[in-house]
Amino acid sequence: MEAHDGLSAAIAQRAGFKGLWASGLSIACSLGYRDANEASWSQLVDAVERIVDSTTLPVLVDGDGGFGNFNNARLLARKLRQRGAGGVALEDSCFPKMNSLIGDRHPLADIDEFAGRLRAVKDAVAEDFILVARIEALIGGHGMDEAILRAHAYADAGADAILIHSRRRAADEILAFASAWQNRLPVLIVPTKYYRTPVSAYRNARISTVIWANHSMRAATAAMRQVCHRILAEENTARIEPNIATLDEVFELLRYDELARAEARYLHTS
Incomplete structure (x- = not known):
């Protein structure tokens, strides 16, 4: 469940969720910023600390693209680990990013460059800090072949899991990806747009984790x-x-x- 501050984190834990998503969109909104890298990495880290301190649940942080190149990404990961986060998800977008559900301009990072960001993070933090590679190929309209190509490259770079993102109102892209990927690494999804699909469909597709990414903030x-x-x-x-x-x-x-x-x-x- 999404959390953006200590209160939303405590409520999610009390409700019975088993993990928290420190949402970049929701944290930005709580600070009065847009989800376009207007909030700084240090503001994100401070918000995550409050979330971590308010619960006993593991926290996966929405780290956008890492706020720059490999050096910015590994600095972010080190700071998040110091504040008690359990892992970070990095998306293969260009800096500054724009929220995936706004507009049509979503340029992708070069595959090799982004793989370098992932390797830098894995080298910088301990093995017990989870690294999720978030693929924006479907968001950018680049198709399934590009998404699968990137997933393999990011797995080879050391990612622990893949987050595949889509903004279609049906889950067809997500389920097609899961079928093609064959669970080489665990798959995470964010069904903000395709919310009518029952979770049982994702269990049947062997999808590991469903993230309700912005619902406490919107409520x-x-x-x-x-x-x-x-x-x-x-x-x-x-x-x-x-x-x-x-x-x-x-x-x-x-x-x-x-x-x-x-x-x-x-x-x-x-």
Whole structure:
């Protein structure tokens, strides 16, 4: 499940998800930036630290293209590992990137150059830090053969898994890729556009992981917009209170009770 801050991470863990996606789009939105490399790599790393500190779940970070060349990518990976992330996904886009679901201009990085970025990351971080190679060939309209060619090159460069991305409203491209790829490495997908396909279809295709990549941010956006409009119009919160979280629920989620127990144990007053 997507997380963009400590609160969304804690909610996802409480809901029962087994891992978190530190979403580049959602983190950028939470900072008031566009998903076009407007937020810096250091701002991403700081946001990831808050996500990691708020849960016990493994966190896979959306690292865009690594914020530059091989050197930027390995620096990003080292910093993310220092902050407790479990892995990073790097996409074969050019810097600065544009969100995959906007417009038609999505130039791809040269295969050999991007493979060098992946090798640099693998050489820079320990073996227990997962490296996912995200392929944007289908997003850019380059076809299945190009996607498969890149997947093989990235596997040879040391990627631990492949994220294949599509913005079609049906999952046909994704399922075709999974069939052609034959599970050489685990496959991750992001069904933001083809959301009507049941997860059982992905299990049957031996797809490893489904990432719900932006849904907490979008839910929060809709809810905050509605509450702001209603408070301004109604000039009180009497009819709103039953439909929003109570403060007690917020305090319970963020474990204020643990602080009270710790104070009783450690804070001695006269």
